[in-house]
Amino acid sequence: MAFTLKINGTPREVDVDGDVPLLWVLRDVLGMTGTKFGCGQALCGACTVHVGGQPVRSCQTPVDSVGNTAITTIEAIGNTPQGAALQKAWLELEVVQCGYCQSGQIMSAAALLTDMPKPTDDDIDAAMSGNVCRCGTYQRIRTAIKRAAGV
Amino acid sequence: MDGFIRTEQIADEATVSRRAFLQGTGLLLGFALTGTGTESVFAATASQVVENEITGTFAPNGFIRIDPIGAVTLVMPMVEMGQGVYTSLSMLLAEELEVRLDQIRVQHAPPNHALYANSIIGIQNTGGSASVRAFWTPLRQAGAVGRNMLIAAAAKRWSVDPATCRAKDGIVFDASGLKHLSYGELATAAAKLPVPAAADVKLKDPKDFTLIGTRAKRVDSSIKVDGRALYGIDTRLPGMTIAAVAISPVLGGNTKTVDEKAALAVKGVRQLVNIGEAVAVVADHMGAAKKGLEAATITWDDGPNGKVSNADIVKQLEEESRKPGAVARNDGDARKALAAAAQRVDAIYQVPFLAHAAMEPMNCTVHLQKDRCDIWVGTQAPTITQSQVAELTGLPKDAVKIHNHLIGGGFGRRLEADGTILAVKIAKHVDGPVKVIWSREEDIQHDMYRPYYLDRLSAGLDATGRPVAWTHRIAGSSVMARYYPPYVKDGLDPDAVEAAAEPPYALPNIHVDFVRVEHPGVRTSWWRGVGPTHNVFVVESFMDELADAAKRDPVAYRKGLLGHNPRALAVLSLAAEKAGWGSPLPARHGRGISVQFAYGSYTSQVAEVEVAADGSVKVKRIVCAIDCGMHVNPDTIEAQVQGGTLFGLTAALHGSITFRDGRVEQSNFDTYLPMRIDEVPVVETHLIKSAEPPGGVGEAPTAIVSAAVTNAIFAATGKRVRSLPIDSNSLKSSS
Numbered sequence: 007m008a009f010t011l012k013i014n015g016t017p018r019e020v021d022v023d024g025d026v027p028l029l030w031v032l033r034d035v036l037g038m039t040g041t042k043f044g045c046g047q048a049l050c051g052a053c054t055v056h057v058g059g060q061p062v063r064s065c066q067t068p069v070d071s072v073g074n075t076a077i078t079t080i081e082a083i084g085n086t087p088q089g090a091a092l093q094k095a096w097l098e099l100e101v102v103q104c105g106y107c108q109s110g111q112i113m114s115a116a117a118l119l120t121d122m123p124k125p126t127d128d129d130i131d132a133a134m135s136g137n138v139c140r141c142g143t144y145q146r147i148r149t150a151i152k153r154a155a156g157v
Numbered sequence: 158m159d160g161f162i163r164t165e166q167i168a169d170e171a172t173v174s175r176r177a178f179l180q181g182t183g184l185l186l187g188f189a190l191t192g193t194g195t196e197s198v199f200a201a202t203a204s205q206v207v208e209n210e211i212t213g214t215f216a217p218n219g220f221i222r223i224d225p226i227g228a229v230t231l232v233m234p235m236v237e238m239g240q241g242v243y244t245s246l247s248m249l250l251a252e253e254l255e256v257r258l259d260q261i262r263v264q265h266a267p268p269n270h271a272l273y274a275n276s277i278i279g280i281q282n283t284g285g286s287a288s289v290r291a292f293w294t295p296l297r298q299a300g301a302v303g304r305n306m307l308i309a310a311a312a313k314r315w316s317v318d319p320a321t322c323r324a325k326d327g328i329v330f331d332a333s334g335l336k337h338l339s340y341g342e343l344a345t346a347a348a349k350l351p352v353p354a355a356a357d358v359k360l361k362d363p364k365d366f367t368l369i370g371t372r373a374k375r376v377d378s379s380i381k382v383d384g385r386a387l388y389g390i391d392t393r394l395p396g397m398t399i400a401a402v403a404i405s406p407v408l409g410g411n412t413k414t415v416d417e418k419a420a421l422a423v424k425g426v427r428q429l430v431n432i433g434e435a436v437a438v439v440a441d442h443m444g445a446a447k448k449g450l451e452a453a454t455i456t457w458d459d460g461p462n463g464k465v466s467n468a469d470i471v472k473q474l475e476e477e478s479r480k481p482g483a484v485a486r487n488d489g490d491a492r493k494a495l496a497a498a499a500q501r502v503d504a505i506y507q508v509p510f511l512a513h514a515a516m517e518p519m520n521c522t523v524h525l526q527k528d529r530c531d532i533w534v535g536t537q538a539p540t541i542t543q544s545q546v547a548e549l550t551g552l553p554k555d556a557v558k559i560h561n562h563l564i565g566g567g568f569g570r571r572l573e574a575d576g577t578i579l580a581v582k583i584a585k586h587v588d589g590p591v592k593v594i595w596s597r598e599e600d601i602q603h604d605m606y607r608p609y610y611l612d613r614l615s616a617g618l619d620a621t622g623r624p625v626a627w628t629h630r631i632a633g634s635s636v637m638a639r640y641y642p643p644y645v646k647d648g649l650d651p652d653a654v655e656a657a658a659e660p661p662y663a664l665p666n667i668h669v670d671f672v673r674v675e676h677p678g679v680r681t682s683w684w685r686g687v688g689p690t691h692n693v694f695v696v697e698s699f700m701d702e703l704a705d706a707a708k709r710d711p712v713a714y715r716k717g718l719l720g721h722n723p724r725a726l727a728v729l730s731l732a733a734e735k736a737g738w739g740s741p742l743p744a745r746h747g748r749g750i751s752v753q754f755a756y757g758s759y760t761s762q763v764a765e766v767e768v769a770a771d772g773s774v775k776v777k778r779i780v781c782a783i784d785c786g787m788h789v790n791p792d793t794i795e796a797q798v799q800g801g802t803l804f805g806l807t808a809a810l811h812g813s814i815t816f817r818d819g820r821v822e823q824s825n826f827d828t829y830l831p832m833r834i835d836e837v838p839v840v841e842t843h844l845i846k847s848a849e850p851p852g853g854v855g856e857a858p859t860a861i862v863s864a865a866v867t868n869a870i871f872a873a874t875g876k877r878v879r880s881l882p883i884d885s886n887s888l889k890s891s892s
Contacts, residue, residue, distance in 0.1 A: 104566045140514060
């Protein structure tokens, strides 16, 4: 089945079964590999993208559920004020280690800052606890979110 | 760092010959297969080193490439998996080469034992917290060789004494500072000069370092915050298909029935490959491949290991550990001293199998052709991988091209080539390149696990409470015996006893031995910290038991046994001081301490915990003091302390792989729990300044944290935790 997806402001046509997760459409069909596969069960957040501004786990988002809603991925999140501020803070504080989970971390954090420009620690816990980092960069992630938010 | 983003990879196929210098010479056999010894990274002669990709490129050794256009490429002998090694190793080279980190690009090294072996490990493997330790001198020498030759080339052009010239930021200046030539301008001339012996070049006095010791920015950060960084799983090639794989749930099992027709009926599925031990469904994209794999409704014949269970494994360890093992340490007469002691303490400790569960699931892309095999993978062991693929395919080693990648978490898992071997077995049946990706469930259930260990300890105390006898028997699988057999002498696995054979304390009568116990149906391997992850937990917990038996404060008791060991004493004292050791805490709160010498570094941690009435443990704060010798990059050290601590803490709180009916019972992050941000304590790092050569830091905090936490639990509850993970049911308040 053919779908036209609105990804990072550009319409992209794909021809796949409707139940194919958005993750694999992005990575394998469209070659946008910044969005990562981690668990396939919405347990780790590595595949987080924004659909209509909301953070979703693309590994559990069938492509036919997206419709015309705008999709934003890590490749374009730097074009938003929240994404740019987060990327800057991430670099200033040297958050990354292996880096594999960081696309998803930044996407979740960008959604948080859009909803709550001045998050508390509890807000950060609630918004970010779906994103797993096995390198253990959490302490710096928390600091970087606060730096980007100016709190 | 554009070497790790898409442009490079697409160009990769087209420019193989141009980049031939990075393909490796394949002249030497891998250590693991031949048992040959260590060779210096400078063992290769100049003619072995390079076939320059651009005429006139300056390539004085395996690590430096400066082309006439001025591009400075540093070739990284060890792989980046988060530990910051591409930054720290670049700093070692750049310090002596006199270039800035923003002037360089780094490149993954190809497999080449002669050029890139790690002198501590004896092979081109990234692990053992050994990268900076092993390359501390060779890379500074390599940089200095390069700088000397570039200066010599400039001096020759100006007809002046090289000693009057100096280099800075990739430019050579004459004595006046008025004449200058860039490294690019000098490359061709420098390439024609004789290469001085590495040992003959003078290295900087550490007081003159301008880069080493600074908080230099990571060279790989920018591409990791916007999705550009390429891991093995991101490989894309023309004509590539993607395969989902199901491996026999029981090790040694085989497929019984497979519904190939149903798999092929799924849109996008090209092919089903049944190799007995596993089934792969090859498709246009992973969505179709996974759906096809499900449609194949595979049934399995479990084979001989269908009854393997944790209960039997523990029983086997309990029985085997009653027999004497290979002796790792025998000072004085521990048995006699134990019999004569005023007080005796005995304990059995156990730690579970652990999975790595790196964020990037196992994957490998293979293009097998008649006369060559290309492998795109993130590997900690490129030469081993190359050798094993050569053996499997019958191709000569230099026809096996390993295209290494950034690794999305290694932790030891990528020291094993099993994922690559499986992918090659599948690729034998596939035309064109195929990317094999494991599901998270496959990744956890077909891992090679940190061994289950069972330890028996006894100690004798004299009338003052000082330990006069210490015996420690370790029973478990030997990773070393399988992986590096030459390192195991008379049954003694030096890794399995590391930090147990040589505790930092003065123990006059000590006996430590190791009983190797292998469990059919279970594969074991390296896991961040390996031996010490279990030994430090055991030794430091037991030391805490002795302090308690002696009715002494745990810090004061340890200090009394560390008088001969100033560096260990210093980290212990610093951690205790910074943690406010001894200051009052509320009920069911406690502090615990641990100290270790491992990976060439001294580390001590104090954990502060709260144990709720329901037994749940909240780790509130970790204070870590570390003396890892001279600091290459203090920010990286702190990052490793933070991350390494959480890796060990995750295991202590949640980590356990168990077997039932030959199958692993855990499958994804809902049953093999990772630590999440809402559970993370503050980790404070205190670095001791030292002029000693650098020690390792990647694994030290992982190994030390468990005992600090369980000792804190004892302080909070009076309950001693002798097995991991921590069982909150056993910590419920009795009131």
